Amino acid sequence: MRVGLSFDLKETMAHEAGAPDDMLEEYDSPTTIGYIQRAIEGLGHSTVKLGGGKEFIRNVLNEKVDIVFNIAEGRGTYRSREAQVPSILEMLDIPYVGSDPECLAVCLDKHLTKKLMQMEGIPTPEWRLIANQQELKETVWKGFPFPAIIKPSFEGSSKGIHANSLVDSAAQAAATVSEMLETYRQPVLVEQFIDGDEITVGMLGNSPVKVLGMMKIIPRKQSNRFVYTVEVKRDWKNLVDYECPAHLKEATTKKIAEYSRKTFEMLGCRDFSRIDFRVSADGIPYMLEINPLPGLGDYSDLIIMAVKLGWKHEELIALVFNAALERYPLCVHV
Ligand SMILES: Nc1ncnc2c1ncn2[C@@H]1O[C@H](COP(=O)(O)OP(=O)(O)OP(=O)(O)O)[C@@H](O)[C@H]1O
Ligand SMILES: [Mg+2]
Structure with a gap:
């Protein structure tokens, strides 16, 4: 072909x-x-x-x-x-x-994805969406569970997510949101910060999709305010360790797998994807987001995970390609 x-x-x-x-x-x-x-x-x-x-x-x-x-x-x-x-x-x-336009568009929109997760009963951190400066002025923060993380609502690769994106008060949130609205030219999400293990899940194949693996992202410098920021992702070799398979309680692993499959299927993902969670101290896996177009570079979490599981970089890509071919049987013999 x-x-x-x-x-x-x-x-x-x-x-x-x-x-x-x-x-x-x-x-x-x-x-x-x-x-x-x-x-x-x-x-x-x-x-x-x-x-x-x-x-x-x-x-x-x-x-x-x-x-x-x-x-x-x-x-x-x-x-x-x-x-x-x-x-x-x-x-x-x-x-x-890979996934179709509808899936890719919905998943890039974190607010919409979170609404769908909620409807499916999948825990996701509490959040507010602020589309412009006027909405920011009208936001009522009372009762919002700070600390919170501020992020652009349609981005990936931790764009816009820096150490100062973790805020402790309404005043700090308002200042960061205001700046982000101007810089990133899109609505901004204010999300309850979940302090706990960070887990990313690789998904592979179709009907049924399989969990390729779960990987824990562990900061080298212990912190209860760890954020996998754009700066950390750029310097991952020095700043984080990756544990795969992730050591988790059996019940937590089961829940993460169940939520991951449900989300993949609900959103109509295809061939592969990567799903991010934070697990709270009381063991609840909160889904942050799903990436139906995860990075495939050697610095990408899905590839780091695959290599830790014994696959070669090219082998993982071949598995994704073959998953797609299975959906298009006519291609196989062209
Ligand atoms: N609610 C939250 N609680 C705790 N940490 C969070 C939360 N939201 C985001 N983070 C931290 O910020 C990182 C990036 O957030 P998120 O995955 O939403 O961004 P992204 O740009 O879509 O990332 P990517 O596409 O590279 O996976 C997370 O991996 C996590 O460390
Ligand atoms: Mg992410």
């Missing part, structure tokens, strides 16, 4: 004047594209780089591909940015790896 690769490369993007230092944090490196290329070519297929943005549109119209391995994060600060490339692929009726 001829497999197209869609992606957004950090090095090809312009850093806008006045934009935050982590503006391009979600985008990928040529090294990551190399891993995907080697994984697919190792299965006996050929690959063609389609890139992202306008270049992707030109290339996908010109190149005849049987299926696309998509890791494009999309452009802008839109809540549907991750759905941009899969939407074009559906319009052109081209099979692709």
Whole structure:
């Protein structure tokens, strides 16, 4: 088969004047594209780089591909940015790896995802959504369970999440939200901070999806105010240890697996994803968010987890690719 690769490369993007230092944090490196290329070519297929943005549109119209391995994060600060490339692929009726536009759009919107989790009875920290400065002025903080974490509502890679995103009072929250509204140009989430183990869960396959593994993210410097900030993710080799399989009480492991499968299925995720939890001191796993387009670089949690479980980087990518092929039986013999 001829497999197209869609992606957004950090090095090809312009850093806008006045934009935050982590503006391009979600985008990928040529090294990551190399891993995907080697994984697919190792299965006996050929690959063609389609890139992202306008270049992707030109290339996908010109190149005849049987299926696309998509890791494009999309452009802008839109809540549907991750759905941009899969939407074009559906319009052109081209099979692709990973979740569909509706799933990607809903999951990038943390507020909407949390509402759906609540409806399904999955614990998620209490939160407020603040869309603009006027709403911020009108926010009534009484009863809100501080400390809280402030984060952009449509981002990933911990964009906007720094040590000062953890706040202890309404006054601190208001100041941080106000600044974030201006800097990240999107609604801001104020979320109850769950002090406890941080667990990320890898999900693989379809009907039924399987839990690939659970990994605990442990700060080297013990703290009851640990936040996996953008700075920590950049310097992960020095600042955190990863424990996989995660040592958890059996009942907690069971609950996390149950919530993860339920969420994957409810949101219609496909092929793979990564789900983040914090487990409170009383053992309740609170789901923070789900990433149906998790990073596949060697610094990405899903890859770190897979390697700890004994897979090679390329093998994990091959498993994801094969999960997609199983959904498109006709591709297999093309
Ligand atoms: N409610 C919370 N309680 C405790 N910690 C939190 C909470 N929300 C976020 N965090 C911390 O901030 C980190 C990043 O938050 P979150 O996963 O929501 O952001 P993200 O940008 O979508 O991350 P990514 O896409 O890289 O997984 C979490 O891994 C966790 O350490
Ligand atoms: Mg996360």
